[in-house]
Amino acid sequence: MKLAHCLGVTLLLATSAHVYAKETITVYTAFETDLLADFKNTFQKSHPDIDINWVRDSTGVITAKLLAEGKNTQADVIWGLAGSSLALLKEQGVIKPFTPVGVQSLKPTMLDPQANQAWYGHDAFFNVVCFNEIIAKQLNLPKPTTWEDLTKPIYKGHIVMPNPSSSGTGYTQVSAWLQTMGSEQGWDYMTRLDNNIAKYTHSGSKPCVESAQGETVIGISFALRAAKLKSQGAPIDLILPEGIGWDTEAVALVNTDSKAAQALVNWSVSKEANELYNTVYPVVAHKEVNGNVKNYPDVESAIADIDFNAMANDRAAVLKKWSAHFESRTENRS
Structure with missing residues (x-):
């Protein structure tokens, strides 16, 4: 038993x-x-x-x-x-x-x-340009409204953006520039922009976080993080130059x-x-779900017309060329 x-x-x-x-x-x-x-x-x-x-x-x-x-x-x-x-x-x-x-x-x-x-x-998910209004006023920096504005000498050392090799936010924006401006003009634009870049980050959110904290004035960044930071009281304006990456x-x-x-x-x-x-993203896939998200910018008028297959197929070549020209300003990984 x-x-x-x-x-x-x-x-x-x-x-x-x-x-x-x-x-x-x-x-x-x-x-x-x-x-x-x-x-x-x-x-x-x-x-x-x-x-x-x-x-x-x-x-x-x-x-x-x-x-x-x-x-x-x-x-x-x-x-x-x-x-x-x-x-x-x-x-x-x-x-x-x-x-x-x-x-x-x-x-x-x-x-x-x-x-x-x-x-x-x-x-x-969309990109956005975060602009710290308080620090900009202290430095007497005007608010940019176009991508071309960011190449002006007055912004030298005041712009942070993600490295496209490690950040999807960075790669979507590089792709958007190349597709909307054309290859030759897109690479020329990035070369001129690089003159004003303080550093490239490995995170798509970090440029806006640094803008919100006053560590930089301008951060080309991830709109989700930007909206959250603004909702938390960060003194940032969210700018959408035409041809924003997504x-x-x-x-x-x-x-x-x-x-x-x-x-x-x-x-x-x-x-x-x-x-x-939909609690954090205003645009979702389900046809019956369409709520608003606080402080998320109205992206409809600014988003680039993107060929996603081209974005995928061109990835290796684009990243190789980008790294050869701009990698030196990338921050070290912590």
Whole structure:
């Protein structure tokens, strides 16, 4: 009896452990760090048996990491990475074709435009120019309104922008300049702008953070962070020169054998998830979700007309040329 009882207890414990064991999936992301907990916790309310192991860095770093790892990547899902990066990863066979539940409720303009769709946008992220009005007044600096204004000698040493090799914000703006100005004029513009650059950062948010803190006057940066900082009382004006860079953050499946990974992708395009995105992004993919975000600039009149396939295909050549000319002003990684 004692042996049978012990075996029964052992079996019960083993069964209980199996029932309550969580499956952990690895998710590569470029989401802002302060969003991760909300996204994970909301997902787990309906999927308590799935845990997320985040691998987070800026867009450029995550993209380079995935390209280096290739089909041997440890990622199960990529969630919160630029659509242009995912287009490139699709060509490399890193992400797999997959049709999430509810995809018909998403705006077609924010989805993989190719056959055998493999990535699905959930929000659009935009760039902005942050301008510290207090420091500018102290230094007698006028407010710029155009990209050309930023090349004026009066702004020398007062501009910070992201390095496009490590920051998606940086790369989207470089792409926007090249596509709207043309290649020759775009590179000429960046050469003249470089004369006024204090440094290039590895983070797309950092230039605006430094502008808000008075460490620089002008930061070419990430509009989401800019809106948050302004809402917190930062003395910054948000400027939208015509031809502002943008991209869509998107989700894609890597591990097609994982039901948990598929569940996350399905949830990531749901109305519930889009309502969560909409608390920080004014433009999201779900057709029925369209709330406003406090202090987020009206980007509709200023955004560049972007060819995302060209952005993806030209990436390596553009970054190689940019680094050869401008890398020396990039800050050291801490």
